[in-house]
Amino acid sequence: MKLTESFYIRKNVPLIARQMLGKVLTTKINQQVTSGIIVETEAYSYKEKGSHAFKGMTKRNEVMFELGGRAYVYLCYGMHEMFNVVTNEAGKADAVLIRALEPVLGIEIMQERMKANASARITSGPGKLTKALGIDRKLNGEDLKKNIIWIEDPGIKIKPAAIACSARIGIDYAGEDALLPWRFSIKGNKWISKK
DNA sequence: TACGTGATCACG
DNA sequence: GTGATCACGTAA
Numbered sequence: 212m213k214l215t216e217s218f219y220i221r222k223n224v225p226l227i228a229r230q231m232l233g234k235v236l237t238t239k240i241n242q243q244v245t246s247g248i249i250v251e252t253e254a255y256s257y258k259e260k261g262s263h264a265f266k267g268m269t270k271r272n273e274v275m276f277e278l279g280g281r282a283y284v285y286l287c288y289g290m291h292e293m294f295n296v297v298t299n300e301a302g303k304a305d306a307v308l309i310r311a312l313e314p315v316l317g318i319e320i321m322q323e324r325m326k327a328n329a330s331a332r333i334t335s336g337p338g339k340l341t342k343a344l345g346i347d348r349k350l351n352g353e354d355l356k357k358n359i360i361w362i363e364d365p366g367i368k369i370k371p372a373a374i375a376c377s378a379r380i381g382i383d384y385a386g387e388d389a390l391l392p393w394r395f396s397i398k399g400n401k402w403i404s405k406k
Numbered sequence: 407t408a409c410g411t412g413a414t415c416a417c418g
Numbered sequence: 419g420t421g422a423t424c425a426c427g428t429a430a
Contacts, residue, residue, distance in 0.1 A: 253425070262425090263425080266415095269414080269415070270414080270415090271415085285413085286411095286412075286414090287413095287424060288410080288411065288423095288424060288427085289410075289412035290412075290427085291426050293426085308425060336426070336427070338426045338427065339427075380425070380426095381425050381426070384424085384425095404426095
């Protein structure tokens with residue numbers, strides 16, 4: 212069943228990011244269903260310099276300031292769409308970046324979408340999984356309770372010992388906050404993004 | 407390691 | 419208006 216507000220609207224964003232491992236992200240776009248198990252995430256809090264929300268609200272990040280349980284999608288490096296889940300209550304702009312998935316449904320559809328750059332590991336990275344699942348900025352602000360993009364709990368329990376945590380990737384600009392161990396992944400999973 | 411790529415944001 | 423920068427991916 213779908214995750215509800217009681218999951219998303221909590222204060223502890225690293226905890227939410229960790230608990231998102233093993234959940235299933237699904238999109239239904241143009242009647243095409245694609246999904247994957249979340250195997251790598253990163254937490255971002257408005258209180259630390261790694262977050263887009265650290266300096267306050269802008270046109271780009273305004274959905275981060277809405278109530279938890281929505282999609283925050285933005286363009287990075289002029290070519291990659293990035294998908295985040297907004298968490299916490301309105302005004303407290305926390306988010307979890309989904310960095311990698313293990314494909315489950317619609318694998319052929321994903322391969323078709325990735326055709327231009329045919330790689331075997333179609334969902335192993337934040338820019339790739341959005342393309343594979345058809346996620347783009349049109350979904351910015353989309354409510355995850357609806358039937359376009361959502362996350363379900365398949366009831367798989369991930370043991371604490373099976374979770375790796377480390378510093379987040381690609382945020383050197385955040386100074387000492389770049390060292391926070393807020394990147395989580397399922398140990399040994401083949402679909403984790405490359406180093 | 408290098409660079410494509412274009413929106414965004416902090417300056418004036 | 420302008421310019422530096424960017425929560426990446428790929429080729430090499």
